[in-house]
Amino acid sequence: MVLRHPRPKIFLSLTPLIDVVFILLIFFMLVSQFSDWRKIELIPQAGLSAVLLAEEKSSSLRLRNDGLFVLNGETVGELRTAVAHLVSWGRDEVIVLSSEDLVEIQRVVDTIEALNTAGLTKVQLSEVQGGEMP
Amino acid sequence: MNARRVKRSGYKPDGTLPLINIVLLLVLAFMMAGTFVEPMPTNFSPLRSEGAEPLRETVEPVVLTMNAQGIVSLDGRNQSVGELDSLLSGLGRSEHGVEVRADARAPAVHVITLLGSAESAGIKDVQIVTLGRK
Numbered sequence: 417m418v419l420r421h422p423r424p425k426i427f428l429s430l431t432p433l434i435d436v437v438f439i440l441l442i443f444f445m446l447v448s449q450f451s452d453w454r455k456i457e458l459i460p461q462a463g464l465s466a467v468l469l470a471e472e473k474s475s476s477l478r479l480r481n482d483g484l485f486v487l488n489g490e491t492v493g494e495l496r497t498a499v500a501h502l503v504s505w506g507r508d509e510v511i512v513l514s515s516e517d518l519v520e521i522q523r524v525v526d527t528i529e530a531l532n533t534a535g536l537t538k539v540q541l542s543e544v545q546g547g548e549m550p
Numbered sequence: 551m552n553a554r555r556v557k558r559s560g561y562k563p564d565g566t567l568p569l570i571n572i573v574l575l576l577v578l579a580f581m582m583a584g585t586f587v588e589p590m591p592t593n594f595s596p597l598r599s600e601g602a603e604p605l606r607e608t609v610e611p612v613v614l615t616m617n618a619q620g621i622v623s624l625d626g627r628n629q630s631v632g633e634l635d636s637l638l639s640g641l642g643r644s645e646h647g648v649e650v651r652a653d654a655r656a657p658a659v660h661v662i663t664l665l666g667s668a669e670s671a672g673i674k675d676v677q678i679v680t681l682g683r684k
Contacts, residue, residue, distance in 0.1 A: 430566050437573045444577055448584025453651075455603055455677040460669050479658070515658040522597055522654035524661075525680060529599050541662045 456528055459510070459540040475502060476542075479515040479523060495527060499534045507535045514542040593618070595654050597680040611675070612641060616652040620660035634664075638671035647675030 477498060478486040485492045492498045502509055511531060515524055528539050594617065615623050622629045629637065641648060648668050652661045661678065668676045 430570065434566060434570060434573075437570060437577065440577045441573055441580070444580035444584065448580045450584055451681055453649075453679045453681060454599065455649075455679050456599065457603060458665075458678070460676070515662070517657065517659055519658045520654065521652050521656045521658045521661045521678075524658040525597050525599050525678070529601055532601055541665060543659070543662050543666045 456525060457532070457537065457539075458528070459538060473506060473508060474510040474512055475505065476512045476514065477502075477527070479513070479519045479527060481516045481518040495530055499530055499536070502531070502536055503534050508538070509536065510538045510540060511536055512540050512542045597652055597654050597678070598683045599680040600683050611647040611649045611677075612637075613649045613651060614664065616650065616656045616661060616664065618653040618655040620657045622664060635667070635671075638668050638673065641668075642672030646673070647677065648673050649677050649679050651679055 475488050476486075480486060480491075485495060485498045487498045487501060492501070502511060513524065513527065524541070531537075531539055594615070612624065614629075617623070622634055624637065638648075650661060650664060650668075665676055665678070
């Protein structure tokens with residue numbers, strides 16, 4: 417007569433699984449980012465040759481260190497005024513944007529944003545003398 | 551009757567299973583929705599804008615970071631002018647694009663010079679990227 421021993425009960429511990437899952441969660445929380453990087457639409461600097469610029473309507477807008485703007489050689493106090501002039505000249509205008517040495521890039525981006533909001537989307541950044549990188 | 555059967559078989563419903571399910575769902579959410587954080591210099595405050603367009607996918611864009619002093623780094627390593635020139639000319643012969651993530655306080659002339667150098671090296675897709683305003 418064969419006696420059947422009852423099969424021993426196996427208790428599966430879930431603790432290591434929980435540990436691993438928590439470690440995975442912490443890992444992904446630390447290495448993930450949800451920041452939404454966006455791009456600024458610009459005309460490439462080499463995209464418009466001198467001849468093309470001469471053919472197209474173009475204006476130059478220069479950002480001065482003291483917070484003022486120079487629009488086609490004339491000093492303008494506020495960005496709003498410069499944008500209003502540019503809009504009155506037409507929205508097909510190519511705006512060549514340059515800045516002086518101490519101007520921060522955030523101010524240039526704000527200016528581009530204001531121009532784009534006003535419908536002036538053809539913006540080209542222009543290098544200025546003294547713009548050597550450290 | 552069911553309760554009696556449960557008691558006899560020795561099965562106890564485990565209260566940790568819903569917890570594991572939720573944590574696994576969180577892990578999946580982080581894996582799918584998040585992107586891996588790229589190294590940023592300390593004290594980095596990214597450019598902010600509202601109206602910029604979503605980033606377009608390019609072939610593994612090379613991310614160049616510029617700090618507030620205008621120093622360019624790649625993968626957390628500062629690049630000298632010579633290193634940067636050879637990097638850009640190498641990228642110009644490939645299909646890679648370049649994303650410039652500049653500190654908001656970086657001198658605009660340095661950013662513009664970097665963009666111009668990248669374009670002169672033959673890189674077709676050069677973008678300034680920003681984050682949305684908080």
